Amino acid sequence: MTSAAPEWSTERVPLGRSGVTVSRLGLGTAPLAGLFSAVAEEEAAAALEAAWAAGIRYFDTAPHYGAGLAERRLGAFLASRPRAECTVSTKVGRLLVPGEAAPGDEGFHGERGLVRVRDYSADGVYRSLAESLERSGLDSFDVVLIHDPDDHWEDAVTGAYPALERLRAEGAVRAIGAGMNQAAMLTRFVAETDVDCVLVAGRYSLLDRGAADELLPLCEKRQVGVLVGGVFNSGILADPTAHATYDYAPAPDDVRRRALALAERCAAHGVPLVAAALRFPLRHPAVTGVVVGARNAREVADNAAHAATGIPEALWAELDALEERAQ
């Protein structure tokens, strides 16, 4: 039996109770801003064109991605599209200031003249967002997320969060939340603040289901939207071969072995591992959508094709069993 839902990826779904909708498949813009290696301007533009053509209407960006390059590229592309037709999220927590950035600075081959400074104060939030608007040329962002406050919880809840709440109250942004590579602090945000959504990266994937313990049940209960990023854990689930990366670093052997085992099960059902990885988060009722990055038009097209791949229920059962044994 096949759980076919060919239209799922372009379906518009509500993000929590915010009134904002997203296409279930969103485009993440970190890769097209030179994550791991440089991406040419035309390649990036073609990737955005391809995403739009595939019906993707949710775009996630951040000042962090390429030190402003992602916001600039996304904004330039959206200038020629009906803005009201799509949803755009950006993030706050890193200000970009003039400085000499070496290629590969913080993982990105992006803008060379800017470096990142962490700032989770209210002032930092307002400045960051004003600069994001200017950089992108957009007249607003629909969603704004507090980005990676792992070591800055206190500042984030006393500075950044109240600032975003004020902006939401005055209608300058429509939904607010946090975006992180960990589930625990996102759970705190959901429990202790009035966020509309969270973006959890890498913690709800075929290889790491950590978000299912507390975060996802709590989000479901509080009707907080959940966007899942890092569905390939930064590469390994797209391609578990020798040079795979797991959570932005070379994959450890045991993780690679688990990925290869998952790939083997998928192959037995004629399903590419990447298709299962892309689809996996949406099996959880709390999950609103998945955000998947791409470096070029071909990767976008591949992702869209994988999104349309039917996944047999039997395969899910086998993958679940494999992961249970791995725990």
Added chain:
Amino acid sequence: MTRIDAHHHLWSLSARPQGWLDEPALEPIRRDFGPVDLRAATERAGVDATVLVQVLPDVDETAEFLAVAGESDLIAGVVGWVDLTAPDVAEQLDRLRRGPGGDRLRGVRHLVQSEPDPDWLVRPDVLAGLRAVRDAGLVYDVLTRPHQLSAALQAVRAVPDLVFVVDHLSKPDIAGRVLQPWATGLAALAAEPNVAAKVSGLVTEADWTRWTAADLRPYVDLALEEFGPDRLMVGSDWPVCLLAADYERVFATAAELLDGCSAAERDQVFGGTAARVYGLGDR
């Protein structure tokens, strides 16, 4: 003490065309300035309330400003625009007040500086309009240039129970270091009890690239002398000020120019006067 920016603007080029920004020198501010930009500017300067002032002669803009202010805990009041020459000023004001955020309406302004008739302010239809503003319990922001100060004085005397607020100290030519006849005209206005003034918009009357606080001092000193701190209020004129100074520098310069005042007097100029004149309450 609440710190109030008594004069700033917002605009969105896509929402409504800003033809006045076509002038080449204004290129640096030819972009959108919205509530997020305002927050970014005010937060660092420690400003906790603002007065948003009309840009275009367009009631729709005013209605929109009121709606924005109504949702904001930062924008405490709006000085809007209505057609003062029309017979229905009272109705125009009433409509604005019944719309979203209508309770934030605090005053009316017209770009008198752009009127070719130097006596525009004392035209019978305009005076009738000003009386309607008075009857509505609102303030009138008068934006004049030095050569229009005598008409302003006549209007102030003709409607003595309307509070007039002189924007930008009536725009003296600071770059040219010209004091007269501006000084005499402003002093005559200050002699009328129903007039207050804004220490705002001065940096853009100075040399945009080379100005210093010392260039502004004679003008601010005269205003202090004539109006006193109880009738002066600081405004940024942001985003226009960005042509010559960022928001923080405008406020820092104002503080520097008030160095001869007592703490209590500075509090008046930095908030007390604006709160009282515009009825911004105890925020």
